[in-house]
């Protein structure tokens with residue numbers, strides 16, 4: 135048996151796409167989307183296998199630029215694929231820095247658990263480093279897979295519900311600006327503008343992947359019904375947008391649910407006005423929001439903050455530091471901190487291991503090798519989890535992921551790295 139890991143040629147794109155479960159109509163995400171969306175029906179419906187025309191259209195896009203696919207061949211047959219997208223992620227500053235976004239990953243069922251993904255991941259890390267990318271990120275299909283490659287959960291998402299009857303705002307004064315229900319064509323033009331404003335400020339936000347907005351559609355999807363769009367304008371300029379559905383259900387318990395798939399607002403007025411209408415939409419009983427930040431201002435705007443019931447919480451973006459010194463130099467920090475850290479061996483990115491002197495401050499950071507004794511030992515996975523400023527270093531130390539050699543060093547590292555508000559990415563890729 136011969137194994138070959140290499141980038142694919144243009145003529146191989148269709149074979150590459152065909153190993154991806156969703157292209158075959160198989161689930162590619164958590165097996166139970168209903169756990170996030172609620173309701174007893176499979177929601178949304180599993181996708182149908184891609185048609186030939188769709189495969190050709192995908193293939194064109196794959197070689198449209200910024201997409202770096204690797205594949206695993208066994209005895210000449212393509213049995214696994216994974217790809218990196220050239221993206222930008224907002225890091226504390228806020229500053230946009232390049233990140234290789236790992237996506238479209240699968241190995242056919244007959245060839246799993248023999249190291250093919252590890253081989254593709256190594257090839258993608260090496261290529262990303264050669265392109266000058268210090269970070270890689272991904273959304274994980276399962277929580278047990280990606281830690282071994284050095285990825286740490288870095289942003290979180292929650293699913294919450296609010297009963298309409300309990301959703302009154304503490305301050306009933308209406309927000310400024312204008313709301314309009316629009317079709318997908320208007321949403322496709324408006325959403326990029328809002329997202330650009332939001333991601334300039336919000337740490338963890340990502341540049342949109344190619345074709346992201348083309349997927350906004352008016353078409354109905356099974357019991358989920360059509361997507362609906364609501365925009366907010368201030369002085370005629372769009373500064374907020376939401377997409378929501380009113381899914382059909384056969385049970386009385388689940389009828390009248392309004393599902394807010396995404397909502398982005400670039401001003402407090404837009405945020406308040408969009409939620410104001412969605413929480414008080416006639417003929418509904420409940421709002422479900424499946425992919426929201428853990429620090430949702432809306433809770434603090436409600437007369438009864440406990441009306442917002444968090445029903446699920448999970449990781450969202452996983453981050454992998456490929457080049458520690460470059461990554462540390464790419465963001466800004468709270469206060470001035472000097473610290474010596476030890477990073478244990480990192481076989482997939484060996485340049486990260488060793489003892490480093492960190493000098494971190496509001497104008498940036500430096501990370502240089504030192505012979506001094508380390509004050510903390512921290513693995514590359516834990517550094518990935520802390521890098522955007524989410525999570526607490528003390529928490530990871532309590533879990534045994536950071537070892538402290540000088541009292542107070544973990545607290546100092548945590549203070550320097552932490553960022554408020556919590557990092558969040560509105561869309562997965």
Ligand SMILES: CC(=O)SCCNC(=O)CCNC(=O)[C@H](O)C(C)(C)COP(=O)(O)OP(=O)(O)OC[C@H]1O[C@@H](n2cnc3c(N)ncnc32)[C@H](O)[C@@H]1OP(=O)(O)O
Nearest residue numbers: 236237238239240241246247248249250251252272275278
């Ligand atoms: C970023 C994204 O695109 S998310 C989408 C990921 N794709 C999917 O979930 C589709 C279904 N799954 C698959 O196709 C495959 O299981 C993959 C792509 C996740 C992994 O491919 P494989 O070639 O089997 O992985 P590989 O053999 O390199 O695994 C490396 C290690 O991960 C482990 N592993 C692989 N998949 C899983 C899993 N689902 N759960 C737990 N451990 C796993 C292997 O046991 C192995 O462990 P080891 O390092 O201790 O030996």
